[in-house]
Amino acid sequence: MTPSNPPREDRTPGSTPTLVLVAHGSRDPRALHTVRALQARVRALRPGLPVHLGHIELNEPRLRDTLDRLPTREAVLVPLLLSRGYHVKQDIPELAAQAQAHARVAPPLGPHPLLVETLHDRLVEAGWPTRPRRASAVVLAAAGSRDPESTLDTAHTAHLLSARLGVPVLPAYASAATPTVPEAIHTLATRGHHRVAVASCFTAPGRFATQCANAAPWIASAPLGAHPAMARLILHRYDQTLAATAPMRPELAST
Structure with a gap:
């Protein structure tokens, strides 16, 4: 008896749109391991949803190649980026527009309460106390x-984290914007905050995350990684984008 051929993947317009995780890419091998773990967590939360990965640069698979091999005719690209900026506004939409599939781009992961939940938990893991002293503060690295909108998004995340922790939180940057992490630490020290933690606002380990953590005078949290709240946030952005672009029902189209 001749064995049957394996079933072909459904590429019909009505099939569930693929969720494409869009990572930046890094020379640090831990970064690819981290986004793969996050991809696995998203798949575990929603079995049956096709979840693929594409990188903007440095790592394989590249986003263009991922879009060329999609199992469905529709996709939602969820950037694993934490604010608006050039990649979210230019690179990713341009690649989405070139795809054979109908590809929609979701907003970046931040700012959002689920991002703040992850930042909080990573700080606690690093040693953040249940009842911080009045001299405590945080630099959000x-x-x-x-892009000024990126700075606004990071400032919003810092505000949300400050409300969660009950201490001042200053945003700071590894490149392209000011203040730097050492500058923000110095500013907080001049205000009487001598127990300053660095909250790592990076999806995965890499050069910038390591550089910022090394500047911490007290504790520094790990990157966000495959935290459960990050996986829920990714699915929220996917669902949000589908809902925002859902076609109008025929009975409403003529009204």
């Missing part, structure tokens, strides 16, 4: 961008 982010990659940085010349």
Whole structure:
């Protein structure tokens, strides 16, 4: 008896749109391991949803190649980026527009309460006390961008984290924006905050995350990684984007 061929993946317009995680890419091998672990957690939360990965640069698979091999005719690209900036506004939409599939781009992961939940938990893991002293404060360390909207997003995340922790939180940047992490630490010290933690606002380990953590005078949290709240946030952005771009029902189209 001739064995049957394996079933072909459904590429019909009505099939569930693929979720494409868009990572920046890094020369640090821990970064790829981290985003793969995050991908696995997203798949575990929603079995049956096709979840693929593409990188903007430095790592394979590249986003263009991932889009060329999609199992469905529709996709939602969820950037594993934490604020608006050039990649979110230019690179990713341009690649989405070139794809054969109908590809929509979700907002970046931040700012959002689930991002703040992850930042909080990573700080606690690093040793953040249940009842911080009045001299305690936090520097929110982010990659940085010349785009002013990126700075606004990071400042919003810092505000949300400050409300969660009950202490001052200053945003700071590894490149392209100011203040730097050492500058922010110095500013807090001049205000009487001598127990300053660095909250790592990076998706995965890499050069910038390590550089910022090394500047911490007290504790520094690990990157966000495959935290459960990050996986829930990714699915929220996916669902949010599908809902925002859902076609109008035929009975409403003529009204």
